[in-house]
Amino acid sequence: MVSRVIPVEPFDLVVFGGTGDLSQRKILPGLYRRFWAGQIPADSMIIGAARSEMDDAGFRDLARAAIMEFVAEDKRDPEMIEAFLARLGYVAIDAKGTGGWAELKKRVRKDVVQAFYFSVAPSLFGDLAQRLHDHKIADANSRIVVEKPFGRDLESAKALNAGLAKHFNEAQIYRIDHYLGKETVQNLMAVRFANILFEPLWKSEYIDHVQITVAETVSVDGRGAYYDKSGAMRDMVQNHMMQLLCLIAMEPPYHFDPDAVRDEKLKVIRALDPVPADDIVRGQYLAGNGQGGYLEHAEDAASKTESYIAMKVHISNWRWKGTPFYLRTGKRLRARASEIAITFREPPHSIFDDAEGWRENVLVIRLQPNEGMNLMVMIKEPGPGGMRLTQVPLDMSFAEALGEDGADIPDAYERLIMDVIRGNQTLFMRGDEVEAAWAWTDPIIQGWEKRGDKPKGYDAGSSGPEDALMLMHRDGRRWREIRE
Numbered sequence: 001m002v003s004r005v006i007p008v009e010p011f012d013l014v015v016f017g018g019t020g021d022l023s024q025r026k027i028l029p030g031l032y033r034r035f036w037a038g039q040i041p042a043d044s045m046i047i048g049a050a051r052s053e054m055d056d057a058g059f060r061d062l063a064r065a066a067i068m069e070f071v072a073e074d075k076r077d078p079e080m081i082e083a084f085l086a087r088l089g090y091v092a093i094d095a096k097g098t099g100g101w102a103e104l105k106k107r108v109r110k111d112v113v114q115a116f117y118f119s120v121a122p123s124l125f126g127d128l129a130q131r132l133h134d135h136k137i138a139d140a141n142s143r144i145v146v147e148k149p150f151g152r153d154l155e156s157a158k159a160l161n162a163g164l165a166k167h168f169n170e171a172q173i174y175r176i177d178h179y180l181g182k183e184t185v186q187n188l189m190a191v192r193f194a195n196i197l198f199e200p201l202w203k204s205e206y207i208d209h210v211q212i213t214v215a216e217t218v219s220v221d222g223r224g225a226y227y228d229k230s231g232a233m234r235d236m237v238q239n240h241m242m243q244l245l246c247l248i249a250m251e252p253p254y255h256f257d258p259d260a261v262r263d264e265k266l267k268v269i270r271a272l273d274p275v276p277a278d279d280i281v282r283g284q285y286l287a288g289n290g291q292g293g294y295l296e297h298a299e300d301a302a303s304k305t306e307s308y309i310a311m312k313v314h315i316s317n318w319r320w321k322g323t324p325f326y327l328r329t330g331k332r333l334r335a336r337a338s339e340i341a342i343t344f345r346e347p348p349h350s351i352f353d354d355a356e357g358w359r360e361n362v363l364v365i366r367l368q369p370n371e372g373m374n375l376m377v378m379i380k381e382p383g384p385g386g387m388r389l390t391q392v393p394l395d396m397s398f399a400e401a402l403g404e405d406g407a408d409i410p411d412a413y414e415r416l417i418m419d420v421i422r423g424n425q426t427l428f429m430r431g432d433e434v435e436a437a438w439a440w441t442d443p444i445i446q447g448w449e450k451r452g453d454k455p456k457g458y459d460a461g462s463s464g465p466e467d468a469l470m471l472m473h474r475d476g477r478r479w480r481e482i483r484e
């Protein structure tokens with residue numbers, strides 16, 4: 001299968017924080033890969049902006065090093081790299097200062113798509129928006145891209161939204177949640193809404209429960225003090241996992257249109273029940289395998305921030321009443337694996353006498369690694385031993401099914417930046433969506449803060465705290481094994 005690369009319109013993209021970690025690891029390599037693929041017109045410009053004094057050549061050197069480090073060798077074509085670097089420029093600017101803005105104004109053209117990527121701390125979003133406006137650099141057609149974290153509670157998210165809304169309307173604002181740019185995450189919508197097969201069964205009548213797992217093996221060593229201010233709930237659940245839950249649970253939008261999709265996701269968030277303390281398990285990884293534990297990495301022996309969370313969530317609407325969604329995410333777990341598992345109910349009646357080996361159907365959507373889908377179905381055990389049943393996977397790896405293209409899926413950032421240039425907001429979070437997510441999250445966090453709950457320790461390389469197993473056991477269910 002050959003994927004089609006449709007070039008975007010010529011653009012000027014200003015990357016504030018262009019010298020930072022995200023820019024070097026994701027944004028610049030991602031832009032290069034799109035250039036290499038023929039999606040970026042040759043007359044586009046990418047302008048880095050940060051406080052460091054540097055000229056265009058210096059920024060090109062930085063970008064060249066980033067490409068050499070983060071782009072696969074088979075795409076590192078020296079001529080292509082030089083052609084890409086020729087499209088790069090740099091302006092030294094302090095988001096809070098006055099210098100550099102006149103120079104930036106001269107560089108940004110009015111007759112091409114104009115986008116400003118705020119790859120800086122959220123505390124600078126308002127300053128950048130204000131100065132782009134004051135210096136008449138951005139106008140009603142410009143787009144701005146903002147990074148996570150979008151606030152740490154409802155109040156701060158509202159303040160960020162208000163700061164941006166002073167000078168930009170909602171249709172100009174692209175809030176990135178890179179999870180939404182992942183191929184498999186978008187496939188969730190394709191699987192649900194482009195096949196007749198699943199949708200009739202997609203409700204509590206036929207679905208027993210849903211498990212959403214985002215497991216990481218990495219610790220927070222090296223950025224523990226920073227991570228300790230957020231924790232798994234703010235860092236993963238409020239944004240990425242809620243987005244996954246929304247895509248699984250939402251009603252079919254009338255059209256694959258940004259606001260139609262986001263309206264449906266918002267309805268799911270608003271239908272989420274508050275989560276009682278008994279349905280939440282929080283954990284901190286312990287020292288092990290020659291590495292320190294969470295408390296050492298967080299540089300605070302008394303920290304009550306969680307590096308793991310598991311919770312049971314209910315959605316109060318007609319479709320999902322009675323089907324719990326179990327979410328879990330954590331650091332330093334046994335494998336790096338993200339998946340959504342939809343467990344169907346048992347058939348209402350068995351015609352087979354021997355029910356041994358009987359299992360429910362499970363649809364597993366693997367987000368990483370080895371993106372794909374797996375449907376566990378019952379078949380007859382082969383051989384002459386009578387009608388015995390066994391469960392087998394109908395397994396589809398996207399990489400295998402799609403051939404070369406399946407193995408060459410663009411990184412989430414590449415896709416999302418191209419969507420910004422195309423002006424397609426479907427995969428970006430709307431302001432009201434972010435606020436609704438915080439409105440659900442805040443009381444949960446306040447609950448454990450008020451109670452003074454201390455997270456349970458769990459072994460490094462394990463599946464999380466024992467209590468998380470109990471969260472499902474007491475409902476007569478089991479977590480799926482965490483494995484790559």
Ligand SMILES: NC(=O)c1ccc[n+]([C@@H]2O[C@H](COP(=O)([O-])OP(=O)(O)OC[C@H]3O[C@@H](n4cnc5c(N)ncnc54)[C@H](OP(=O)(O)O)[C@@H]3O)[C@@H](O)[C@H]2O)c1
Pocket residue numbers: 016017018019020021022023049050051052093094095096118119120121122124147148149
């Ligand atoms: N890194 C990641 O993997 C990642 C993932 C998700 C989200 N994010 C988010 O992306 C944003 C950037 O993260 P990062 O990891 O790239 O941070 P970083 O490595 O600390 O880079 C910050 C960038 O902002 C610039 N900067 C700082 N203060 C500035 C100012 N007053 N005016 C203009 N530029 C200024 C810095 O350059 P100068 O010091 O030269 O000014 C640098 O280029 C943050 O909001 C972060 O939460 C990052």
